[in-house]
Amino acid sequence: MQLRTILAATLAVAFSTTAYAQEFNDPAEFKKQRELLSTKAEGPEGKPWEQHLGGGMVDTAKFKKDGPHTICFSNAGVFNPWRVVGLNNMKGEAELQKARIKELIVLDGEGKDDKQISDIQSLLDGGKCDVLIVSPTTTAALTPAVEAACEKLPVIVFDRGVNTKCPVTYIHPVGGYGFGITSAEFIASKLPKGSNVLALRIVPGVDVLETRYSAAKSIFDEAGINVIGSEFTGSDRAKTKSVVEDYINRGEKIDAVWMDAGDTATAALEAFEDAGLPYPVISGEDQQDFLRKWQKDNLVAIAPSYPTYQWRTPIIAALDILDGKQVPGPEWNLPQPAITQETLASYIDERMPPLHYSLCGCQDLPGYPEQWGGK
Amino acid sequence: MSPVLEMRSISKAFTAVKALDQVDFDCRAGEVHVICGENGAGKSTLMKVLGGSYRPDEGEIRLDGAPVRFQHPREARAAGISIVHQELSLLPFRSVAENIFTGMEPTRWGLLDRRQMDERARALLQRLGSSIPTGAQVADLSIAEQQLVEIAKAMLLDAKVLVMDEPTAALDDRDAHALLRLISRMKAEGVAIIYISHRMPEVMAIADRITVLKDGRLVWTRDRQDATVNAIVTAMVGRELQDFYPARAATEPGQSVLQIRGAGNRHLRDIDMVARAGEIVGIAGLEDSGKGALAQALFGDQPFTQGEVEIGGKPVVLHSPRQAIAAGVGYLPGDRKREGIVPRQSVRDNALLTLQAMAAVLSLPNAGVRSVAEADRNLRTMDVRAGDFGQEIATLSGGNQQKAIIARWLMQNPDLFVFVEPTRGIDVAAKAAIYETMRALANEGRAIVMISSDLPEIVGVSDRILVMHQGRIAGELPGGAEEGAVMQLALGVTGNAAEREMV
């Protein structure tokens, strides 16, 4: 063990330049989100995508316009299943409201900030849009483009924010701290002090993911639970499984697995299966494959969510704005539920593909389930 | 008159091999000093030392009496040493002018002065008697024209010493003669010219002095009057070569192996020819006469698009080299490096390549131990000198590489052999060996078609000579015909005009 430490230290020294990490530990935001988690939602019952947690309303009379409307959407990209399901939700919502919508134009930024900026520019130049929805690739990068758009159109931002108050509203669920709080509190409640938890994360440096870990870490620290490792898996199942196998092979006892995103949760569990070990306590996410495995193998688990139903909300907001109705803003906090043992059964739908996000709120949309890949 | 260039006791070793051992050499202004030697004798190494590509281990170079040490070719060039390289050193996609001025571009206000480049390039080419457009892309020029550009490049700086390393190797006789005329003109201008060649008639025609190298050592340097071809060859190979060309076929040729009727393609028209078992048919002609195209057509590389071809009495379609091989044709390409060897494979694998190529795809690579033994036997028959047949062929000399490729075809036992420029750039001893092999192959009952730009070779080796002109066979001559007669047909002119061209 000592040798490993020395080797690691030498290499770390050799490579560490000016190690710099942005601070993702914002106690005020942590506290705020913790409160939001328990806030009673306002809005129609059973339709969380139309609800909001506290906050004010903004007046939009000045944007009132006769329909039908052309809604433009600059998407960061569809580079993971979460965004794929989300985009389907948005298209489904638009289909549902097709009487009021002339056209929904979607430009895909392919995950490149530079391209998304140009995309927004060309949407403005095209002159067809009545309202612009933006899901930014990165917060800072898209700010100037969004500011420019605000001067011409009502703008709605969702998922990730921008560093400007100019959009009419910014739609998002409670947030990363909330995600971390829900999952880590569940794990802490199931384990005695001194237990070991392995944290599996996708990539470093993504704001919405870093906050999840930061919240979970502080809760684990508080509860006296050891985080024996924090590993990045790049959303790669093979990598996830290998990493977990390596930890198991090292002979470390793993009581729980915490994940900042659940798409490789079943791969992590398989590592335990293959090693002939009992399943750990685990926090995943609301994908079907994880929920089914949970049910089938009676896991001790929780599925916090970063719900994809938030993709429905911007369309609703856009139409309201163009009708001149008040909408929640300038921040629209959506509820961020977690799936627990009690509610598990209701979220499982055998027709849906394994990586479908159950909190899509899409069951009532036209084209369900085929549009979402279901049978 | 004191020499412009003196090289004293030059030695150069590569790992264990001494490429040059205490060689003395000099050259005077206004003389042509020819260097002869087999491949590997050290000629090219000596010139690379002179040109700054290699640094000598010992020895001294004096230019106009002052010692010089070159670290890089640019320094040699700046000192007035220009080299026309054997391997063309041109840029295929750049213009003639750009090529001539590579590394010496004139500038005006710091910018390329293209007008000056064009003008001076044109003037230079005119001096060489050529009217190649200076803006033409080099890849579009013929080999001969490229050679001229290469020479113009070397002459750009008023060179004190001009080195020409086998400049006529790629040229046909007409162009070679033009080049020789040019050399006499430059000699008259007072340039010291060092000339490397294997072509004895050429050597005797232009040399003022002759130096022979062998195995990295100086054998002798003599005035031309004191040297004979025999003496030179003897000095080069270390023994007398009485019968340089092997005896012609003793018996009458047998049945026809190859019969072509009315064949043609983009470059060839109305080809009718026969090659019989036991004979060597020489195909002569100028660079663009179609003799190369005929070889390619015979091997299915650039197929005939019309006419009939029979091999061994059976009509065959030759649309690819594979079909030609299957029909019993063997082919020794003209450009060993680019078309012959697979450089990083072993000598043995090079010899086995066609066998492997024609075998069933998933059969054993050597079709059993037998074929390895056979390959080794053929390589030994061909007298390929390699430390080990498992060694990469790129490490062998050109002559040995050529022999290994012939060994490749011996494995295949073809009825018809097409030899393209079989001895280009190969030293005298290897040449003789290759001629003997060709004759032996013929004597075993094969038909041989030899395409060559080397007139003495055509005349000396062939049993019959077909001369091509403008894509047609212009005429047939018996073996041993006068070179002039061949030239006459090749040029497509009357006797007197041909004589004039020859001078």
Next chain:
Amino acid sequence: MTVLLNAVRPTRRRTAWLSVNLALVIFVVLYGVIAILQPNYLDAALFMNFLRRAAPLIILACGQLFVILSGGFDLSMGAVVTLVVLAASMLIGGDPDMTWTVIAILYAMGLAVGLANGLIVSFLKVPSIIATLGTMLLVNGLALAWSGGAPRGDLPDNFRNLGRLVLKDVPLVGSLPIAVVILVVVTLLAWWGLHATAYGKRLLAVGDNPRAAELAGVPVKPTRISAFVVSALSAVTAGILIGGFSGVSVNAGRGLELQAIAACVIGGAQLLGGRGTIVGALFGALSLFALFTLLNLLGLPQALRDSLQGLILIAAVGVTVLRYRRST
């Protein structure tokens, strides 16, 4: 690529096994360090598990080697892996009876991609680095468009077992993953194809000097095309193992093409053709994988894995180049 061609000068045949030696040495050293840090890696079971995880990369490296020897590159391998994993889940749809049919279909797809690559390079004369970059985008796009960006359907156990199942209590070796059996079979096949058939010699000749090979009667285009086919089929095999090992994922296969090329290079293969061995590729891939495992064990920042991979690549090639130089 003149500079590329000149990068490593042709020399003695000794160098072929020298470079194999180098990859072997790197592997042994790295695995040794792993074993010091984590002695149970010396257990047969853990070594087998290591092999199971390394199997896809080794198989990819073997396939890539065919293309490298023919003088080209295959950048489309990773995309083929992605296609295989997604297509398997879509086509099987969780039905175990479909597994073998679908595997046949997957190989047919691989065949199509390989043929496309080969035909584009041979007949349209597009340099392979560009051609396979194009097919990489194309195949990846097709896979994602077909699955709608998220895989539908599960992989049944009999499919998963190919990459996942470990046979216990096997004589001699103890535990034996199916993936390792497949690995051994594929490596032997690749070795046989390259070093024990006329085909292998043709491939080397084509990569070394296509014009000379053509004039020696080698069917250059079919040979070259077949190399791309072999490469694509090996990618299918690797894809099946990866899908089996860890299940459906849209990220499976990303970046594997470069790792496979790196493995070949560490194993002494010469880019642009003419020189290289399966044993070299095997140990090159093992070295690379041992490096990844070691870095996991050390708990170093993930990112440094890239840096070390880069350093090892430069070092491996640099040492080979220096050796060639010295021997000339």
Next chain:
Amino acid sequence: MSVNATPVAMTRRGFRDVPVPVVVIALAALIYVTAAIVTGQANQISAAGLTGLLQRTVALGLVGLGQTFAILVGSIDLSVAALISTVAVLASYLMQGDPSMIVPAIAACVALSLGVGAINGVLVAYWGINPLIATLSTGLILQGLLSASFTFLSGSVAPSFQALAYQNLLGVPLPVLLLAVFALAAWFVLAKTRFGAHLYAAGGNPDGAKLAGLRVQRLVLGAHVIASFAACVAGLYLAARLQSGTPWIGRDGIYDLESIAIVVIGGTLLSGGKGGVLGTIAGVLLFASLDASFNMFGVDAFLKQVLRGAIVIAAVSVYAVRNRGHVA
């Protein structure tokens, strides 16, 4: 050195004689205008639309210009993507929004990129490492160090620096002017200076160039330094445009492979010695107009990738198919 002297019949007229860049630019214009008209967005052909189109070319265009130099000398640079990320991150980290740090930050970035270029050049030209491997490795090393050191968006550039990316001069966005100036400078160097002529010589026939007295190794090194410098400018531009750099903007932008693709599409020979700036600009225009047209048609993100792959192959094969020799 062989010069392709296969006697091509002297009837080379018509399509074959049209320079590749002109064909590519015409194709780009055709695609863009057709898309605009068919989708009824004729206003995209306005000044604003075209400016938007040009804006899309800036980052890739800058990298591509540098890549042109590397490819012209017969090398290649795969490290540009990592370098772009590094420069963008470094610039925003050093500036931290402070205008007084603009100059030092730029200086540091330029110094860093020149260093990286020099390392690439030394590895390729002096150490004789295959450029693909050498630059892939330096890219990996850079990327690893970067991701390990900067886990997140680090600081932001100064507002006045950011403004540079958004300001117009005479109705033309500054970045477009920057690209134009850079392209002009690159063209000037290649076509009008001795250095440029020497680069062509070094790529077209390295041995010949050396014999003609050129210092080929230095030239290759120089080309790599220029390629890295261009990547640095692209990185600075992106930092300005995005306010702060992330450690993965280069990788996500696929600037390495895409820059090679546009250079080759523009008719520059991968083996070096032939091609130029105009071709690269044509290539980047083609990519940008494809991007814009896909947007106008609302092509699905995955299908877009398929089409892009197909078009890369098609564009290169249009003229590559004329080659008579073998291509690998």
